[in-house]
Amino acid sequence: MTAIESHNADILGRADVNDIESILGVTNTDVNEITHMVKNNADTLFSWDYSLARPQLRKLYEKAKVGQWNATTDLPWETPVDIEGTIVADQAAIGRGFDMSLYGDTPVKNWEQKEWLEFGVQARKWSLSQFLHGEQGALICTAKIVETVPWYDAKLYASTQVMDEARHVEVFARYLDEKLEGGYQINAHLRALLDDIVTDSRWDMTYLGMQIMVEGLALAAFGYMHQLTGEPLLKKLLRYVMSDEARHVAFGVLSLQEVYAQMSDAEIKERQIFAFEASLRMRDRFLQQEVWERMGIDPRKIMPVVLNDPTRVFFQQMLFSKIVPNCKKLGLLDRNDSWLRRRFEEIGVIQFEDFEDTGEEYLAFEIGKDIATPA
Numbered sequence: 001m002t003a004i005e006s007h008n009a010d011i012l013g014r015a016d017v018n019d020i021e022s023i024l025g026v027t028n029t030d031v032n033e034i035t036h037m038v039k040n041n042a043d044t045l046f047s048w049d050y051s052l053a054r055p056q057l058r059k060l061y062e063k064a065k066v067g068q069w070n071a072t073t074d075l076p077w078e079t080p081v082d083i084e085g086t087i088v089a090d091q092a093a094i095g096r097g098f099d100m101s102l103y104g105d106t107p108v109k110n111w112e113q114k115e116w117l118e119f120g121v122q123a124r125k126w127s128l129s130q131f132l133h134g135e136q137g138a139l140i141c142t143a144k145i146v147e148t149v150p151w152y153d154a155k156l157y158a159s160t161q162v163m164d165e166a167r168h169v170e171v172f173a174r175y176l177d178e179k180l181e182g183g184y185q186i187n188a189h190l191r192a193l194l195d196d197i198v199t200d201s202r203w204d205m206t207y208l209g210m211q212i213m214v215e216g217l218a219l220a221a222f223g224y225m226h227q228l229t230g231e232p233l234l235k236k237l238l239r240y241v242m243s244d245e246a247r248h249v250a251f252g253v254l255s256l257q258e259v260y261a262q263m264s265d266a267e268i269k270e271r272q273i274f275a276f277e278a279s280l281r282m283r284d285r286f287l288q289q290e291v292w293e294r295m296g297i298d299p300r301k302i303m304p305v306v307l308n309d310p311t312r313v314f315f316q317q318m319l320f321s322k323i324v325p326n327c328k329k330l331g332l333l334d335r336n337d338s339w340l341r342r343r344f345e346e347i348g349v350i351q352f353e354d355f356e357d358t359g360e361e362y363l364a365f366e367i368g369k370d371i372a373t374p375a
């Protein structure tokens with residue numbers, strides 16, 4: 001076993017980051033679960049220092065107060081959504097998301113237009129469902145930050161994010177219920193990541209897991225779907241959510257920068273490992289194993305091709321277009337002999353390191369501004 005493989009074996013329980021059996025071995029075994037309990041091990045901190053110590057966070061707080069919107073009245077819920085028509089149009093615009101020439105010898109070789117359309121419908125339901133569950137994770141994690149962050153300015157800002165996340169849960173749940181007739185349970189990789197974030201006793205890990213990793217990925221994924229879809233209600237919904245989400249990622253970058261600058265190498269190493277583990281869990285969930293199962297396809301038979309399909313690889317890499325520059329800005333890439341840089345090279349996402357970080361980018365995402373979505 002090489003040094004990298006033994007690192008991976010220690011951290012992930014698998015030497016090869018692309019070990020299909022162990023990726024697919026993580027499944028949601030309790031699909032009827034309604035309540036999910038996680039132990040929150042963090043201390044709750046009061047702060048009696050009410051001085052304005054962090055003006056950048058206070059600026060974000062002021063922006064959040066005027067950036068609020070009302071999901072009930074600001075979105076055109078009366079819009080009829082023909083899901084099949086939407087998927088046909090979206091697939092016509094960008095294709096099916098696969099390099100079809102690679103699938104000639106797989107279980108989908110006899111799929112016709114009808115099956116690909118159904119796959120597209122299920123994939124849309126699945127994606128929006130995972131967005132929904134991730135939004136609830138954000139709601140809970142940010143409420144945790146209100147309690148655990150030692151700074152007054154950050155507690156104020158985080159309280160506005162709690163309201164934002166409530167609205168995001170509201171809009172995705174309503175869209176799935178009213179327009180798509182229901183969705184999917186949480187993906188087990190996503191749930192494991194959310195469990196890790198909530199369980200961790202160190203307050204900065206909530207930020208790293210949620211604001212930097214989960215929300216950084218969400219911002220890229222929302223941007224992709226916003227650009228892709230012609231469905232007007234979903235497009236507007238995503239645009240509004242993104243205006244909040246960019247602030248949330250900025251909150252993570254602005255808060256952690258000063259903390260990580262003062263940490264020891266050993267402390268930073270723990271954060272680097274956490275960031276890498278989160279990266280893989282998020283990447284693995286995008287393999288959409290539940291959608292293949294719903295379509296009657298054994299994921300083990302299709303994953304070897306999907307994992308190497310350049311179209312899918314490009315999509316998965318794009319999801320890291322916000323995470324990598326933000327990790328760089330936090331100093332996480334190159335501490336400890338560039339440990340995280342090496343891991344990001346290994347999973348093929350290091351090329352985003354010089355993309356714009358999200359520390360200031362939130363201003364460009366305000367409602368009413370034209371946004372350049374990630375390519």
Ligand SMILES: [Fe+2]
Binds near residue numbers: 165168
């Ligand atoms: Fe959100």
Ligand SMILES: [Fe+2]
Binds near residue numbers: 138165215245248
């Ligand atoms: Fe958020």
